[in-house]
Amino acid sequence: MDSVPLFPEQATAHAEQVDALFFFLLLVSGFFIALIAGLLVYFSIKYRRRSDADRPAATASSLKLELTWFLIPLPIALFIYIWGAQLYFSWARPPDDCMEIYVVGKQWMWKFQHLRGQREINELHVSVDQPVKLTMISQDVIHSFFVPAFRIHQDVLPGRYTTVWFQATKPGKYHLFCSQYCGTDHSRMVGTVIVMEKRDFEIWLAAGGDGSMAAEGRKLFQKLQCVTCHSADARARAPVLEDLFGAAVHLKDGRTVQADDGYLRESILDPDAKIVAGFQSIMPSYKGLIDEEEIAQLTAFIKSLRPGQTPRRNEEAEPPLALPIPRKTP
C-alpha cells in the first residue's frame, strides 16, 4: 500500500463498476458546483452594490425557468438511481458457483470457517477469480463486514444470517473492517482478506483443518442425538433431512417455505416456529447447547446429505441431551 493513497485499490470487477458510477457522480457534482459557485462569484462581482442608493428593478419569475430547473435535475437523478440500483442488484445476488464460507462476528473478532474445514480468525484466505459467498451471523451485537478494496459491505446481525459475495481479481492483502460500531474495541475488529493464486490457495486449503465442516456436522448430528428422531428409517419421528437443502417444505399451518440456512438455523434453535406438515412439535430447542459455529457445521452437514446418507442410529450412544418434551397439540 502506498504511503498516502487518495483512492482505494480495486480488487474486484465490482469495484471498477462502483468507481465508474463514483466518477460519473463526481462529474455531475463538479458541473453543478462549478455552475452555482461560478454564478455566485459572477453575480457578486457584476452586481455588487456600487452606491447605497442602488435600487435594482424587480425581476418577475418565469415559470419556464422554474420548470427547467425542476425538469433538468429530475432525469439526471433518475439515471443515477437506476445505475445505483443495478450495482446493488449485482451486490445482492451471488452467482451460483460461489464457494461458501461461514462467518461469525463477535466482540471483537471475525471467525471464518471454510467448508473444507479450515478455520481462521481475523484472516480470510480466498482464491483469485473464485466467487465467494459469505454467510454471516453475529454472536452478540451488530457488526458490519467491510472490505473497501472490494467495495462490499454488509451488516452482520445477531439472530439472522446475512450474505455478501465477491470475486477478487487481484492477489494481495486487503483491509477488512468492522464498520458498525460495536463497543470498546470496535476499531480493533479488523482483519485481512488474503487473495491467493488458485494453486497456492489449493495448497493452503489442503494443508489445514481436521475434517470438513460437513464431517464435523455429522459428528454433532450424532453427539446431539439428532439422529434419534431424524433417522430416515421406519422409526423416524421427525422429517428426513436428505436432499432437504433448497427444497420447498410444506408446513403444518399450510405455508410453504424454502429450506435455506436461515430456516435450518431457526429449526434448530426454535423448532416450534415452523412445524413440518405431518409431524408433531416434539423437538426440544437447542438454544444454549450449540453455538453459531456448530450450527453452521450442522447446516453444512444437512446440505451435504444425499439419499441414503443419514447415519445409522447408534444404539450405544448416550441418550439425547434434552429429552423431547411432549407438547399439547392445538
Added chain:
Amino acid sequence: MSTATLQPPSEESRPAPMEVNYLDVEYGVKSWLLTTDHKRIALLYLISITIMFFLGGAFIAVVRTHLLTPSGALLDADTYNKFFTMHGIIMVFFFLIPAVPAVLGNFLLPMMIGAKDLAFPRLNLLSWYLYMFGAAFTLWAVLSGGVDTGWTFYTPYSTASSHTNVIPAALGIFITGFSSILTGLNFIVTTHRMRAPGLTWFRLPLMVWSLYATSIIMLLGTPVLACTILLLAIERTLGIGIFDPALGGDPILFQHLFWFYSHPAVYIMILPGMGVISEVIPCFSRKNIYGYSFVAFSSVAIAVFGFLVWGHHMFVAGQSVFAAMVFSLLSYLVAIPSAIKVFTWTATLYKGSIAFDTPMLYAFGFIAMFTVGGLTGLFLAALGLNVHVHDTYFVIAHFHFIMVGGMVMAYMSGLHFWWPKMTGRMYPEGWGRLAALIIFVGFVLTFLPQFVVGYLGMPRRSHHYAPEFQVLNVMSTAGASILSVGYVLPLVYLIWSLGYGKLAGPNPWKATGLEWQTPSPPPPDNFAVTPTVTEAPYQYAKGVNVVG
C-alpha cells in the same frame, strides 16, 4: 413585507429613547425565569444552546486531537467512544434541532406575522424548561460516567452490551423531545391564528413557511422518537424482548423506528436554516426572492417527502432489496426541492445590488456548502455506491456539510442578521466578516479530506485507524482547530457588542418585514399598533407588488 405607510423605514423612525423595550421592562433573575415573552424565552434558549454548542465542540476537539495518530494520541478506547457519542448527542438533540427554531424562530415568528406573542406563551416557557430538564438529565449522564452507544443508540448494543449510562442519556433526549413537540404545536397554531390583518399565506416571509414546515415534522416525528426511547428503556431495564434477538426481538426494527424520526430530524435542522437564507439573500441583494411560491412549497414538499426516506440509512442493514429500491428512489425525489431552493437563491442575486455584510457572507457559505452536501447526498442515495461508503467518513463529511456547513452557517447568518433587532446593538462588522472567513476556510479544510478518507474506506467511530489514513486525518484536525477559532470569535465580539456595539436603530439593513418596523430592541408587545399588511414580502426592488 411592508405596510402601506412605512416604506422604507429609515433612521428618522427611531423611537424616542424613553420607550421601554423587552429587555429593560423588568429586571432580576425571576423576571427572566418566569417570563412568557417569546423574545426573552428566545434569549434563554440562545444562552442554553450556546453552552451546549461549546460543550459538544469541546468533546469533538479532544476526539480530533486524538485522531492525529493512527493508534490514537490521547484517549483509551472506552473514553474515545464516550466522547464521540456525547458530541453527537449534544450537537444533534441539544443544539442543531433547537437552534434555529427555538432561538430565531421563537424571537421572530410572532414579529414576522405582526403578533404580540406566540399563541401559547406559557407553553413556550414550559418548552424551555423541558429542554433544560432534558439537558440536565443528559449532562448528568455525561458527568456520572458518560454513554458510549453513539448518538444512534443501535440495539442490541445499547440494550444488551453497553455498560454505560444509556438510560439517563436517552431519557434526557426523551424529555427534550417534548420541548420540540410543544414548540412545533405552538408555531403551527400561531401561524394559523395570529397573522396580522392582510397577511395572507402568500404574503408570509419564507422564514415563516420553513418554520411551519419544520413544526409539522417536530409535531409528527418526535413522538416516534419518544416511543422508540421508551421501548429501548423497557428492554434494557426489564429485559422484555423488543429489539434483541436473544430475547426474541428484532434489531432492525429499532433502526426503522429510530430513522423514522431521525431522518426527518435532519430536515428539522436544515429547513429553518433555509428560511434564514431566504430572508438574508433578498435583503442584501435588494431583490424580491425569485420564485416565492416554489420556495414556499419546496419547504412543505421537503417536510412531507422527508418522512418517506428513512430506509436509506439501512441499505446494508439487511432490509429487502425492494425496500431499498423504494427508499433510494424517494431519496432522489426529495433532492429535487432542495435543488430548486439553491437555484432560486442564486437567481435572486441576478441584477441585484449585492452587499457583503456578515449575514450575506454566511449565506454564500451556506449555499456553497449545502450544494456540496446535497450533491454528495446523491452519492449516498445511489444504492450500489452506498454499499461502499456506508458508515465511513464519507457519510460523516456529507452530513457535516449539511449540518455544519449548511445549518450552522445559516444560524450564524441569522444570528448576525437579527442581532441588532434582538439586542439593539450592532456587532463589529470587520470582526464578523473575519470570523465568517475563518469558519469557511476551517470548515472546508476539516471536512473535504474526510470525503477522501471515507472513500478510501476509513470507518466512522474509529479509535484506531490504518496508518495510510493519517495525512488526511491530520489535515482534518488542522482544519478543526481553525474552525474552533472561528467559532470562539463571534462568542467574544457578540458579547462585547452588548455593551459597546453601535446603536442599531429599528432597521439597520433597510430590510422589509414587519420585525424591522418596530424599535430595536422591540417593546414587550412588539408593536405599538397592530400592523396591516397590504403587499407581498421582499419589496426591495423597484416595481410595486411583484410576487416572486
